[in-house]
Amino acid sequence: MAEALRIGIAGLGTVGASVLRVLTETAVELKRQCGRDLVVTAVSARDRSRDRAVPLGAAEWFDDPVELARQADIDVFVELIGGAEGAAHDSVKAALEAGRHVVTGNKALLSRHGVALAEIAERKGVLLNYEAAVAGGIPVIKTMRESLAGNSITRVFGILNGTCNYILTRMEAEGLSFDACLKDAQRLGYAEADPTFDIEGQDTAHKLSILTSIAFGTRIAPDDIYMEGISNISQADIRAAAELGYRIKLLGVAQKTDSGIEQRVHPTMVPTASVIAQVHGVTNAVAIETDILGELLLSGPGAGGNATASAVVGDIADIAKSRPGFQHGPVFGRPAKELKPYKKARMRSHAGGYFIRLTVYDRIGVFAAIAKRMADNEISLESIVQHADGLDSSDSKTVILVTHETTEAAVRKAVDGITKDGHLIDKPQVIRIERAD
Numbered sequence: 001m002a003e004a005l006r007i008g009i010a011g012l013g014t015v016g017a018s019v020l021r022v023l024t025e026t027a028v029e030l031k032r033q034c035g036r037d038l039v040v041t042a043v044s045a046r047d048r049s050r051d052r053a054v055p056l057g058a059a060e061w062f063d064d065p066v067e068l069a070r071q072a073d074i075d076v077f078v079e080l081i082g083g084a085e086g087a088a089h090d091s092v093k094a095a096l097e098a099g100r101h102v103v104t105g106n107k108a109l110l111s112r113h114g115v116a117l118a119e120i121a122e123r124k125g126v127l128l129n130y131e132a133a134v135a136g137g138i139p140v141i142k143t144m145r146e147s148l149a150g151n152s153i154t155r156v157f158g159i160l161n162g163t164c165n166y167i168l169t170r171m172e173a174e175g176l177s178f179d180a181c182l183k184d185a186q187r188l189g190y191a192e193a194d195p196t197f198d199i200e201g202q203d204t205a206h207k208l209s210i211l212t213s214i215a216f217g218t219r220i221a222p223d224d225i226y227m228e229g230i231s232n233i234s235q236a237d238i239r240a241a242a243e244l245g246y247r248i249k250l251l252g253v254a255q256k257t258d259s260g261i262e263q264r265v266h267p268t269m270v271p272t273a274s275v276i277a278q279v280h281g282v283t284n285a286v287a288i289e290t291d292i293l294g295e296l297l298l299s300g301p302g303a304g305g306n307a308t309a310s311a312v313v314g315d316i317a318d319i320a321k322s323r324p325g326f327q328h329g330p331v332f333g334r335p336a337k338e339l340k341p342y343k344k345a346r347m348r349s350h351a352g353g354y355f356i357r358l359t360v361y362d363r364i365g366v367f368a369a370i371a372k373r374m375a376d377n378e379i380s381l382e383s384i385v386q387h388a389d390g391l392d393s394s395d396s397k398t399v400i401l402v403t404h405e406t407t408e409a410a411v412r413k414a415v416d417g418i419t420k421d422g423h424l425i426d427k428p429q430v431i432r433i434e435r436a437d
């Protein structure tokens with residue numbers, strides 16, 4: 001039997017503790033699957049005295065994760081510290097340079113430094129595995145990198161943030177406030193240390209940038225993502241969406257268009273009957289459209305200690321099964337040096353349907369003026385209704401428009417025009433509609 005795989009873990013928060021527990025509890029089965037023992041021989045965390053309710057066994061303690069990465073007697077370095085810079089980046093880089101395999105769940109790190117780190121891993125002939133970085137426990141990286149070889153991907157989109165989906169689901173189902181739902185998500189351990197990363201779309205953007213690179217063979221482009229979060233989604237939007245046959249989801253979408261690649265993160269209306277609209281709570285889902293296979297939808301737990309630990313342990317097991325001298329596949333599906341430059345499509349060229357909610361003065365001519373601005377910008381309307389909203393007063397009314405396919409530029413011009421006309425009482429709300437089956 002092969003020698004034991006020696007594992008060093010840096011970061012013993014919710015995920016790190018879950019990984020330790022799973023490795024301990026499933027040790028016998030993992031040995032059967034991998035043909036060798038998987039042993040944690042070194043650990044590092046900020047606070048040595050904290051009770052983590054998991055045994056650290058005989059693992060050597062390191063105060064400094066970089067020292068662990070460089071000096072510990074390990075085969076695999078597992079980074080669960082988090083953050084794009086500092087200890088996470090320094091330790092992963094040090095581990096790869098020292099010729100150790102790395103497993104990480106750190107989407108911020110990969111989004112920012114993934115290509116450079118992949119170049120080191122590929123040069124050193126070691127694995128850099130990161131299944132946990134995107135959509136928690138869903139094996140989407142493996143699916144895209146391995147199972148879909150030979151397919152050409154045209155669009156990948158999904159619910160990539162459990163916290164946002166949890167909030168939107170509860171707001172819709174229970175009529176609860178945004179703040180109350182966010183507090184529960186934090187209590188349950190779904191949210192990032194800084195929850196603005198979840199609700200303003202940053203976390204989804206990090207994950208999307210990684211999927212885009214694998215889907216289209218391009219260098220990761222975290223700064224070229226259009227981003228809107230969910231903090232301005234109100235009960236009025238959720239109710240209007242339901243009446244029109246839609247549900248609001250925070251989606252990350254990467255799509256090939258004639259002018260380049262669109263990467264966008266924003267609240268999105270999806271048809272209530274579509275499969276992705278049935279994804280509730282903390283569950284994530286990723287839809288992948290390809291030329292050969294058609295559409296594939298993967299869904300499963302996307303946040304929390306167990307979901308993430310499942311992916312991390314799977315990545316460690318893959319390393320345990322690999323053999324010295326075996327040529328590993330490239331980290332992002334193509335050799336890092338051969339990833340193409342990213343060509344960004346302008347958001348103003350985005351084509352699709354739009355939901356527009358306007359709070360207007362209740363006076364003659366307003367409806368006509370709105371319709372004229374739409375016509376002037378060649379926007380064809382699917383529906384325009386004066387909505388009987390509970391928030392309406394005797395002086396104000398809600399007007400809801402749904403457009404046929406048009407462009408972002410046309411909608412922005414039309415809405416700017418309506419704002420200038422002076423009929424609006426409140427900020428206009430614009431939500432994009434995404435095609436989904």
Ligand code: HSE
Nearest residue numbers: 161162163191192303
């Ligand atoms: N905060 C993230 C989420 C955790 O809510 O999905 C997983 O990245």
